[in-house]
Amino acid sequence: MALSADFHVDDDDEALELVRPGKWTLVVVSLLRTQSLRFSELKRHAGGVSQKVLTDTLRSLERDGFVTRTMFPTIPPRVDYSLTDLGHELLVLADAWRVFVVRHQSQVQQARQRYDAAALEPDAGHADSP
Amino acid sequence: MSLSESPQPDQAMLVVRPGKWTLVIVRLLRAETLRFNELKRHANGVSQKMLTTTLRELERDGFVTRTIFATIPPRVDYTLTALGRELLELADSWRVFAARNRTQVELARERFDAGATQHAIKLIQSS
Numbered sequence: 001m002a003l004s005a006d007f008h009v010d011d012d013d014e015a016l017e018l019v020r021p022g023k024w025t026l027v028v029v030s031l032l033r034t035q036s037l038r039f040s041e042l043k044r045h046a047g048g049v050s051q052k053v054l055t056d057t058l059r060s061l062e063r064d065g066f067v068t069r070t071m072f073p074t075i076p077p078r079v080d081y082s083l084t085d086l087g088h089e090l091l092v093l094a095d096a097w098r099v100f101v102v103r104h105q106s107q108v109q110q111a112r113q114r115y116d117a118a119a120l121e122p123d124a125g126h127a128d129s130p
Numbered sequence: 131m132s133l134s135e136s137p138q139p140d141q142a143m144l145v146v147r148p149g150k151w152t153l154v155i156v157r158l159l160r161a162e163t164l165r166f167n168e169l170k171r172h173a174n175g176v177s178q179k180m181l182t183t184t185l186r187e188l189e190r191d192g193f194v195t196r197t198i199f200a201t202i203p204p205r206v207d208y209t210l211t212a213l214g215r216e217l218l219e220l221a222d223s224w225r226v227f228a229a230r231n232r233t234q235v236e237l238a239r240e241r242f243d244a245g246a247t248q249h250a251i252k253l254i255q256s257s
Contacts, residue, residue, distance in 0.1 A: 015228040016221075017154060017174055019235050023147050030143060047144055065238025086234055093220075093227055094143075100220055101142040107213055108146055111192025 019064065024049050024057040026094040029066065029083065033091060036070075036082040066090050146191060151176050151184040153221035156193065156210065160218055163197075163209040193217050 027046050031037060037045075043054055058081060061067040066087035072078040083091065101108075154173050158164060164172075170181055185208060188194040193214035199205040210218065 013154075013157070013225070015232040016157070016225045018232060019228040020150055020153060020224070021148050023149050026147065027143050047141070063239050063242040064235045065242075086231060086238075089227065089231065093224060096220060096223060097148070098143050100216065101146045104213060104216065105142055105145050108191045111213075112190055115190040115192075 022057055022060065024053060025061065025090075026097050028054070028057055028061065029087060029090050029094045030098065032067065032081060032083045032087070036080040039079055039081070042081065061087070149184055149187070151180060152188065153224050155181075155184055155188065156214060156217050156221045157225065159194065159208060159210045159214070163207045166206050166208070169208065188214070 024046060027049075028042060031042055031045050039054070039058070042058070043049060043051065046054065049057075058067060058069070062069050062081075064086075065084055067081050068084055070080045070082070072080070151173060154176075155169060158169055158172050166181070166185070169185070170176060170178065173181065176184075185194060185196070189196050189208075192211055195209050195211055197207045197209070199207070
C-alpha cells in the first residue's frame, strides 16, 4: 500500500495515543470547572455513568495529573476531586468539544436517525459478510 | 434520542463523546480513504472489536462513510465526511495538547505509580 507522504507516525501521534479522552473524560473535566466535587456528586451530574467507569475515569485523570484527589478522614470518609493546572488546560479542550457538539448535534442526530432507519430495513442490513 | 428531546447545551457533551480511539482514527483518515485492515495496522494496539465499535459509531454519527466493494474478498473503505473533517480539527488540537503536555503527564504517571507501590508496601508491612 502506498501511503501519501504526510502519512507517518511521529512523536506527536504517539503523544495522542498516550493522552486521549475516554468516553467520560471531557464530561468529568467540565463538571469540575468551578469547584471540587465528591464522587457521588460527579456520579449524579454525569448522567448515566456507571460506578466502575467513573472510578476508572477519575483514576486515569488523577494518574495523568489532571485531577487531584483529597481524602478527609470523616465518617464516612469524604473524597474530593478538583482540577490541577494541567486539568484546567484540558478544560479548554473540553470546551472546544462542547462548542463543536452544540454546533453539530442536530446534524449528528439526523445522521443517527438515517443510520438506524437503514439498519431496520430488511434488505439493507449492515451485514459485514457477503 | 429523538430531535424533540434535543438536550440543553450543557448536556450536549453527553450526546457525542470521543472514545479512546475516536481521535486517532479520525486523524488516520486525514489524507485518504483507508480499509479496515489498514486502520487496524496503523492504530497501534487497537483490538478488532474496539476498532469495529469506533468505526461504527463514527459512521452512525455521520463523521465517516463506509463503502463496500463487491470484490472477493469484499473490500470495505472508510472516508471522512465533511462533518468528519471538522472533527479532524478537534483531533488536531488534541494532538497539540498531548504533544505539549506529554512530559508532564508521564511524570505524573510515574509519581502516581510510585505512590501506589509505596501504599501497597505499607499495606503488606502493616498486615
